Amino acid sequence: MAEFIGPRLYSCGNCGNHISLHDDIISKAFQGRHGRAFLFSHAMNIVAGPREDRHLITGLHTVADIHCSDCNEVLGWKYERAYEASQKYKEGKFILEKSKIVKENW
Template sequence: MAELLGPRMYGCSNCRNLISLHDDIVSKTFRGKSGRAFLFSHAMNIVLGPQEDRNLITGLHTVADIYCADCRQMLGWKYEKAHLASEKYKEGKFVLEKAKVVEENWL
């Protein structure tokens, strides 16, 4: 008999607080400060830092750092505004660093 698994989710690597659903991944080809990162359409149980303009690999963006709402570990950032037309698809989306989140099956 096959074991039924719950939905795949990502939690904070420090405290396991639920941060996002696997189905919300938009891209797995992003880079964060600590290496590989994923772009998500939604995130939960987070706190946003102040907005700031940052020169990233793909140009100038207005971003806000993302912190776990429970333990305050920095997880990545949210794209608030893209200054290039070709980057507008990122607006409102979240970059979570692979080293800062863990994938789990929750029942």
């Protein structure tokens, strides 16, 4: 039956635009600006803002806020650069705030 429903997705909580696949979750143990957040390997239908250096819980990172391409809601950020060797795995990955996304096809 699952093959008729389609893949489990996360969508923008504001407009419903598809943002990422459940299979792209790397970790659910992250902290965003507004509470819990998930680390994803890929995201779609987003626009990245300007890069900026930000001091996060795990140190200094260069990040770019990501916005829904339909409604422009800020959903989280993309890690552009990690300055500490132990954090390099985050580069090119996406933080999506749990409060900003909704599940589809569950």
